[in-house]
Amino acid sequence: MDSDSSNELSLLITILSERSGYRVDMDKEVKEQLSPLLAQLEQLHRFNTQSQHVYYSPIDLHNPVNSLNAYNLNANDADYHFVFYIPTQPETLTNHSLTIPDYGSLTILPHSPAPLPLHFLRYQLMQLLGFRVFDRSPTQNDIDQLLHAKIDSLNKDTDFTINLLTQVPPKAISHLALSRDSSLSLTARHLHAVKANGQATAEFHNPKKLPQLYFPDEHKYAIYLPLFGPITIPILLSIIKQLKHLRSKPKQSKA
Known part of the structure; x- marks a missing residue:
């Protein structure tokens, strides 16, 4: 951005x-x-x-x-x-x-x-x-005070967004790391804070992230397992029955 x-x-x-x-x-x-x-x-x-x-x-x-x-x-x-x-x-x-x-x-x-x-x-x-x-x-003091307030607000908002992103797999968001170089001027720090907040917000609303955020894997398992249960149980019982039948054949041939 x-x-x-x-x-x-x-x-x-x-x-x-x-x-x-x-x-x-x-x-x-x-x-x-x-x-x-x-x-x-x-x-x-x-x-x-x-x-x-x-x-x-x-x-x-x-x-x-x-x-x-x-x-x-x-x-x-x-x-x-x-x-x-x-x-x-x-x-x-x-x-x-x-x-x-x-x-x-x-x-x-x-x-x-x-x-x-x-x-x-x-x-x-x-x-x-x-x-x-x-x-x-x-005055310049008024502008500096407002810059400090905006930087703090942007950083808090960015930290909150990134913390939300860490809970969404995949968790590789190292490219969104915030720079906290205090040697920069107030204006430069404000620009960096605006850019970081924009990148974090854009990443949070990334279409690839939305399915993982609102429909994670745990929810998929919770939804699909009850559907597969009625199908898999008869199949497993049939396999077990067939294995028992195959094992009983050698005994019958020896007799």
Whole structure:
């Protein structure tokens, strides 16, 4: 498994608006507001940032199912999905932002802002990544603490997976041995931990291993022996009877 691809995070920024003419230069906004933070966090992940504008119409009450199916936010293509929703109501609204674990965030804006307030996204991304303090730019100490926590978590998960693999025959998994060279930098150790965890997970889900994991040899014997019993017992009795018959023939010939 490629360590670069396994350590890459995809970010999708979606602007959801009813106004078809509303456009934001997302490349410029990301470069000015978000790129400095992403550059700081390159020790953790390689970030791939994409954006899209989605325009919607009011749902047709006579056929709401078809209208809902028309929306496609490509949520499954990104690791984190950040949605900026711009309503058209004239009422004055305050900014509302909601972080959704393992998904991303939803931010409701009161009007069509220019520039887009990506500071919401900065704090939400730091919260999703696991920073303890996310209301300011991260310091190197913050990044080091998060790297230590991620390395420990990855190593525990990898050890657990490998221990499960040792219980599945064949037990030859020496190629998954973990390197614990403490002389490496935190970033390098994190990359190795990500790669080791990915390899252990891939090995655990190897199609060749699944039959041994869920249907080992002991289970096969336990299932098939009762089936062969009714067949083998008459055969064995017939063999014993035939052997006795063959042994009795010489005695009859002598008599």
